[in-house]
Amino acid sequence: MKRVIFPVLGLLVAGILTAQEAVPLGDAIIEAAGEIQGKVRRNSKLAILDISSRSGRLSDYILEELMAEIVNGSYVTVVEREELDLIAEELEYQSSSGVSDRSAARAGKKLGAQYIVTGTFDQADDNYRLRIKVIEVETAAIRLMFNETVLNDTTVANLMGRRGGASAAASGNQREILEAAEREILAYFKRYGPVVERQGNKVHGDAVYGKYIVKVDVTLAGTGYNIDIQSGAKAKLVAKWKIDLRKRIDKRLGV
DSSP states (O other): OHHHHHHHHHHHHHHHHHHTTOBOHHHHHHHHHHHHHHHSOTTOEEEEEEEEOSOHHHHHHHHHHHHHHHHHTTSSEEOOHHHHHHTGGGOOBOGGGOBOHHHHHHHHHHHTOSEEEEEEEEEETTEEEEEEEEEETTTOOEEEEEEEEEOOOHHHHHHTTOOOTTOTTTTTOHHHHHHHHHHHHHHHTGGGOOEEEEETTEEEEEEEETTEEEEEEEEEETTEEEEEEEOSSOHHHHHHHHHHHHHHHHHHHTO
């Protein structure tokens, strides 16, 4: 009997340990940022081109959070989103695989970046898998292949646009999303004299930060929404605005 019980117990323990390997999305992003900074040269220029997933909202969230973590690390210079938008049409996408290595390297050269970052977020059994790739533009060498299993929790469910409890965002209540966006833009940018108006399927806001005009757009996307902020302010600050605003809107929606 012992020869049977011990292997069974071993399998059960192994199964428990495997289940515990999955981590929350936020932890996976923080870990990825640390791994990236450990594989690139200090003070180099890095461009985060794309995080591909089945949800545009989720992709934007991962990209923005990853950018914020790296910027806050003050280890490398991160290409601003405005610069990436200028070459967006030149990037070649391969469905769920995201940006091809060839087009990513070409984009990196045009941006003057020494490294480019791409990634995917896909289903993996009952959870998800976050994969991040770092390529050195000059040599086309892959410097990092990061893989982490991410828990399929309420955070991911809401970002994927699936129904989650009483979540207004996940239920697709567009009116409530627009109302929440309007209120939170006004509240968050209050000190910068915001002017906010609804324009069809989005809420647009203008504010003045120092000598810069800040343009904020919260646009409905499926059952969720996307946030875009255009400003001449530092990328680190713009990234913080986007993250903070999303958290405020989600909180008002009960996400």
